[in-house]
Amino acid sequence: MKVVSFLAVIAVLIFVNIANANDDMILIKGGKFLFGEDKKKIELGDFYIDKYEITNGQYKKFRSEHTFPAGKEDFPVVEISYFDAEEYCKNAGKRIPKPEEWEKAARGTDGRTYPWGDKFDSKNINSVEAAKDGPVKVGSFEKGKSPYGVYDMAGNVSEWTDSWDSKKQYRITRGGSYFDGADLNKTTSTLMSIPDDVHEYIGFRCVKSK
Template identity: 45%
Template sequence: MRSPAGTVWAASGPVLTLAMAALFLYACDGADAPPPALRITFASSPESDAEVIVNGVPRGKTPVTLETCAPGDSVMVELRKEGFKNVWKDVVIPEQDHRFVFEIKPKVGYVTIESEPYPARVYLDDGALLGETPLVHCPVRIGERTYEVRLENYRPVQHTVLIEEDYVYPCWLHPLKPMQGQLEVNSVPPGARIWLNDELQKKSTPATFELRPDAYTVAVHVDGYNWVEKSVTVEPNTKRMVDIRMEEGDVPPGMILIPAGEFIRGSDASPDEQPERKVYLPDFYIDKHEVTNAEFKTAFPRHTYDENFGNYPVSGVSHRQAAEYAKAAGKRLPTELEWEKAARGPNGREYPWGNKFDPAKCNSKDGGKTRLERVTRHRAGASFYGCLDMAGNVFEWTSSWYERYPGNTLVKKDYGYIYRVLRGGSYRTGWFDVRCASRHYAKQDDALEDYGFRCAKDANSTAAKH
């Protein structure tokens, strides 16, 4: 039967059915079907953009996806990236899509970083925190690297180094400098001269100073008023104010009033120190510290010293020179009894600070010292009245002749008007000679390298009241 168009319809139904069945059977025949396309991805961690080489053929940079691999194939995968160790790995292609992630390890050297003080944070040039000091054998990626050591209220320190692979670098120690603090000094009345740690400053009150963090003794003085001191601690990156009100009087600047009264003189430790007795002395002034090079030069202009040693005790001075300076300054040398009272206080201390020797509180041979030190350095070694350096540093001339004490029956050819007494020991002597009661003597013209002095002055009634 034909359609109007002449198309044969009778056979079309069965033929179409057979054709479709054949096509279905063909599709189900796995032996004849084309293999499925696998998607195999190669990635890297912790960073991407590593060059991928498969069986020696470059394939791009991670992450890279290949669709030409057949299941069961074994391939050699190599990853390369500058600054990282190369990676090689045999990979068997699975039967389904898969993502291989390869860990790439950076090439590193090993650094040890310490700071003083610690702990301080260490940052790399990329801003990453490396850790806190002390860092020991810390891995750092190769190349030129700059790290910065940071600690609050201290100035940061930077260091640049070329890091090489697997090299273990020696320790880098970074002393950190504290940020400066400010100290504002005010006084009533104003216009007072200012001393910081016993060094006269160029400014007068009111004044502001930029100072390294530390403990300071602030002193002010105006003519007609008593010298006043205060202790203050300056913290880093902060401002500290100190207000001082002075009383009318005439305590000389740089001197301490030793009040009238009894003190214990002498000891049983050495024959020429006997007997130990209580002795009364009227009030007097004595220098807080030994006369310095800078001070001595005011009376002896030809005196020379290194510019960095102006606040060191003048040394190599004879008794005659010491007395001449004292007279020029309107003062005098202390008697040995005045010196001993200022050092021992009213309760007979063995050393200015107490009865037990402490090498950290003075400049003596027993502390391993071999040279002079600046005055006032050993503030912890202050006497009962606040006098400094009365043990060690330099021997100090007194006005007294070397004579036996009243009540001492010892006969000694050196007694009499031959030798002058020095007190306090020096940096060249040990614990026995820096005792407050220890006596040393020399001829007036002797000027050994560890001979120095401090001055005294009579106290008047007005000053004594204050």
């Protein structure tokens, strides 16, 4: 009986961990979509992506020494290196998005320029046009979410992806940030950063294979 009870507890814990891993994640159904500025048709399998950028509050639960200004628990965590972001995702049973995954979650299957459509609208995004001093609370722009309901895939903070530049010196970030304009906040735009550097405009989110 004790063995059966022990196994039952383990099964419950595994179920809870899996359920928690999928909290605030959105399923991106597999299939073909248009990738890149040239809209090349490629195919991906099913995967989950975080609905929001990882927040200060979430990161502090992972790394207790993390500090941030009072009242900014729900703001995106920044000044996190690629390696620290990767470690966070791995600890949660997830990983950093591949560029193809990130872009599909941002633009859907129709090749749109921005998560909400083809026309730039400063009311949908925390970009340089909004004249903010930095990131804002995640999920602040309801009309700026992607076709799948993923928030802040343009603006707020740029996000690490699991991709190198051609010389494998820089990691690629996607999504633009609060001080980037319309062009760098397109779903196809890319920026670069040394992976162990930290910046006030770079954050991240995680994905998980189905």
